[in-house]
Amino acid sequence: xxxxxxxxxxxxxxxxxxxxxxxxxxxxxxxxxxxxxxxxxxxxxxxxxxxxxxxxxxxxxxxxxxxxxxxxxxxxxxxxxxxxxxxxxxxxxxxxxxxxxxxxxxxxxxxxxxxxxxxxxxxxxxxxxxxxxxxxxxxxxxxxxxxxxxxxxxxxxxxxxxxxxxxxxxxxxxxxxxxxxxxxxxxxxxxxxxxxxxxxxxxxxxxxxxxxxxxxxxxxxxxxxxxxxxxxxxxxxxxxxxxxxxxxxxxxxxxxxxxxxxxxxxxxxxxxxxxxxxxxxxxxxxxxxxxxxxxxxxxxxxxxxxxxxxxxxxxxxxxxxxxxxxxxxxxxxxxxxxxxxxxxxxxxxxxxxxxxxxxxxxxxxxxxxxx
Amino acid sequence: xxxxxxxxxxxxxxxxxxxxxxxxxxxxxxxxxxxxxxxxxxxxxxxxxxxxxxxxxxxxxxxxxxxxxxxxxxxxxxxxxxxxxxxxxxxxxxxxxxxxxxxxxxxxxxxxxxxxxxxxxxxxxxxxxxxxxxxxxxxxxxxxxxxxxxxxxxxxxxxxxxxxxxxxxxxxxxxxxxxxxxxxxxxxxxxxxxxxxxxxxxxxxxxxxxxxxxxxxxxxxxxxxxxxxxxxxxxxxxxxxxxxxxxxxxxxxxxxxxxxxxxxxxxxxxxxxxxxxxxxxxxxxxxxxxxxxxxxxxxxxxxxxxxxxxxxxxxxxxxxxxxxxxxxxxxxxxxxxxxxxxxxxxxxxxxxxxxxxxxxxx
Numbered sequence: 001x002x003x004x005x006x007x008x009x010x011x012x013x014x015x016x017x018x019x020x021x022x023x024x025x026x027x028x029x030x031x032x033x034x035x036x037x038x039x040x041x042x043x044x045x046x047x048x049x050x051x052x053x054x055x056x057x058x059x060x061x062x063x064x065x066x067x068x069x070x071x072x073x074x075x076x077x078x079x080x081x082x083x084x085x086x087x088x089x090x091x092x093x094x095x096x097x098x099x100x101x102x103x104x105x106x107x108x109x110x111x112x113x114x115x116x117x118x119x120x121x122x123x124x125x126x127x128x129x130x131x132x133x134x135x136x137x138x139x140x141x142x143x144x145x146x147x148x149x150x151x152x153x154x155x156x157x158x159x160x161x162x163x164x165x166x167x168x169x170x171x172x173x174x175x176x177x178x179x180x181x182x183x184x185x186x187x188x189x190x191x192x193x194x195x196x197x198x199x200x201x202x203x204x205x206x207x208x209x210x211x212x213x214x215x216x217x218x219x220x221x222x223x224x225x226x227x228x229x230x231x232x233x234x235x236x237x238x239x240x241x242x243x244x245x246x247x248x249x250x251x252x253x254x255x256x257x258x259x260x261x262x263x264x265x266x267x268x269x270x271x272x273x274x275x276x277x278x279x280x281x282x283x284x285x286x287x288x289x290x291x292x293x294x295x296x297x298x299x300x301x302x303x304x305x306x307x308x309x310x311x312x313x314x315x316x317x318x319x320x321x322x323x324x325x326x327x328x329x330x331x332x333x334x335x336x337x338x339x340x341x342x343x344x345x346x347x348x349x350x351x352x353x354x355x356x357x358x359x360x361x362x363x364x365x366x367x368x369x370x371x
Numbered sequence: 372x373x374x375x376x377x378x379x380x381x382x383x384x385x386x387x388x389x390x391x392x393x394x395x396x397x398x399x400x401x402x403x404x405x406x407x408x409x410x411x412x413x414x415x416x417x418x419x420x421x422x423x424x425x426x427x428x429x430x431x432x433x434x435x436x437x438x439x440x441x442x443x444x445x446x447x448x449x450x451x452x453x454x455x456x457x458x459x460x461x462x463x464x465x466x467x468x469x470x471x472x473x474x475x476x477x478x479x480x481x482x483x484x485x486x487x488x489x490x491x492x493x494x495x496x497x498x499x500x501x502x503x504x505x506x507x508x509x510x511x512x513x514x515x516x517x518x519x520x521x522x523x524x525x526x527x528x529x530x531x532x533x534x535x536x537x538x539x540x541x542x543x544x545x546x547x548x549x550x551x552x553x554x555x556x557x558x559x560x561x562x563x564x565x566x567x568x569x570x571x572x573x574x575x576x577x578x579x580x581x582x583x584x585x586x587x588x589x590x591x592x593x594x595x596x597x598x599x600x601x602x603x604x605x606x607x608x609x610x611x612x613x614x615x616x617x618x619x620x621x622x623x624x625x626x627x628x629x630x631x632x633x634x635x636x637x638x639x640x641x642x643x644x645x646x647x648x649x650x651x652x653x654x655x656x657x658x659x660x661x662x663x664x665x666x667x668x669x670x671x672x673x674x675x676x677x678x679x680x681x682x683x684x685x686x687x688x689x690x691x692x693x694x695x696x697x698x699x700x701x702x703x704x705x706x707x708x709x710x711x712x713x714x715x716x717x718x719x720x721x722x723x724x725x726x727x728x729x730x731x732x733x
Contacts, residue, residue: 302485
């Protein structure tokens with residue numbers, strides 16, 4: 001069954017699965033226990049933390065395990081409640097795991113500036129600089145967008161934050177394993193990650209928190225994760241995530257060139273089969289293998305259903321929005337008309353996809369949306 | 372594999388068994404869950420739970436399920452009308468309109484676009500194809516017949532629809548569901564207006580959309596006997612919630628809504644179920660619709676229902692134009708309600724209907 005929806009989630013890597021099963025079968029101890037079983041579990045978690053830290057060139061103490069990317073985002077945003085500076089700057093193409101949280105925080109005294117993007121989905125650093133106020137306590141801008149794959153001028157944006165001494169958070173769940181990412185290059189103060197976007201398990205993720213930055217816990221109880229995240233740890237999930245990050249980091253260049261090749265095949269064939277198709281996003285700053293295509297005159301839910309019948313799985317908008325075709329807020333922010341918006345599909349390729357599958361996909365598209 | 376049929380599935384037992392039967396008959400079955408309501412009314416609406424039930428059933432049967440939103444269509448064609456009717460002091464029937472505008476239009480168009488031969492729903496009615504076209508017949512189970520709600524369908528809609536459980540009794544539908552291991556085999560039938568849910572939420576819901584305008588309650592002889600919260604909250608023949616003690620008046624008999632005086636914003640009540648002001652022999656209805664597309668040839672020997680589940684009432688259409696009709700009943704009818712539909716039958720065949728405009732005693 002050809003699956004082209006890797007930005008929604010990815011199948012678990014066999015090596016990750018093996019790791020998780022080994023851990024789940026053999027190690028049940030509570031990492032907080034002092035006896036041998038507990039120590040073993042603790043060691044597994046710390047090994048995963050070290051692996052992840054090495055992969056992004058951070059220090060292990062800067063890695064906080066969470067229940068996923070959404071939770072990591074929430075931790076950073078909710079910290080504003082206790083901050084003196086209660087203004088945040090974000091972008092109009094963030095995931096609901098940012099924008100909906102900010103809506104919730106607004107009546108609690110958090111004010112918010114939502115930056116526009118250009119027609120390619122990029123934030124203009126100059127506009128960011130202008131939006132900074134004396135009480136700006138956080139800037140949160142995603143590194144790469146889940147719907148169109150556009151990569152932000154992240155270093156420039158971070159540079160502005162540093163110049164004004166404002167903590168910078170980036171939702172990077174779409175990025176790890178797709179482009180080089182280390183905290184040496186990307187000097188953000190916080191970054192949110194999710195395991196299931198890189199062939200790891202669901203329900204586990206982590207937050208990178210630069211040493212010295214303050215963070216309030218959302219979940220309070222025992223003292224796990226340096227008092228940042230209470231609750232007995234998801235040992236097998238965390239070890240699986242460690243393995244997934246290790247594999248992503250070891251195979252990064254191979255994965256990237258595979259995705260680039262698939263994308264080239266896709267676009268070449270698409271131009272041939274669907275003459276009116278429009279590719280959205282930024283050709284120069286773009287995650288390979290994440291492609292947003294509008295098929296003017298065709299409704300995305302109908303196209304999606306027809307592909308689904310053939311076992312070809314794609315999405316319209318982000319996975320959380322499925323069920324109806326609400327125009328995507330990301331495409332809307334890029335100035336794309338409603339009619340084009342609701343005719344847009346997102347294809348996101350992965351390591352298991354083959355060129356043959358991609359050609360089959362475009363053939364089907366040519367059949368359903370050629371005109 | 373047989374023709375592709377797209378089943379509108381609600382999470383209830385009827386539509387689930389509809390999908391089950393078509394699958395057994397060898398059709399290429401796909402399911403669609405219609406989401407017709409959006410907003411912060413979640414407190415009233417059970418759509419989320421219903422969707423989960425539908426998903427569990429489809430997964431069990433190995434059928435695909437898509438959730439599709441027709442909330443814009445519902446709002447524009449059904450809900451606005453619903454609110455306007457209440458503002459006029461009438462009691463509309465949104466389900467009748469929902470069938471014509473959403474299930475048998477928006478959903479049907481969507482399904483045909485997806486390559487379906489026909490759509491199917493879990494209505495208790497029968498479609499009979501004859502030389503003279505498609506007839507809509509009552510469902511086999513007399514307690515469940517839903518032809519009343521389908522009288523606005525036309526030949527085109529009937530030609531592209533299937534009601535597989537129309538010829539089965541409810542008890543057997545539940546049995547089929549249980550035998551097949553469907554989780555919702557014992558799920559309670561839905562009642563009330565779909566977007567409001569249980570009746571107890573009704574007042575609260577309506578208040579959100581229409582300003583309340585309290586006034587006086589008077590008896591049929593003009594005596595003040597209480598206060599009402601707004602005429603829209605009451606319907607003809609209503610007994611509960613009037614707030615008039617049984618002790619008021621001469622006897623202990625309960626009070627019923629007999630009339631709404633919109634000009635004076637007064638609710639008029641009558642005491643005792645047999646009170647003559649609660650009964651009318653004649654009504655005028657408009658928005659006349661005939662299922663076969665024109666006035667049926669034999670309009671003598673017809674009967675009608677003025678509300679869902681009412682026994683057929685012998686009547687005569689004494690005056691008929693394209694849009695309006697005057698109907699005279701054999702026996703006086705209790706609580707004829709403006710805004711509700713009168714649906715005409717010839718034996719088991721549903722001929723069509725109209726929306727009740729007003730009524731008179733003679």
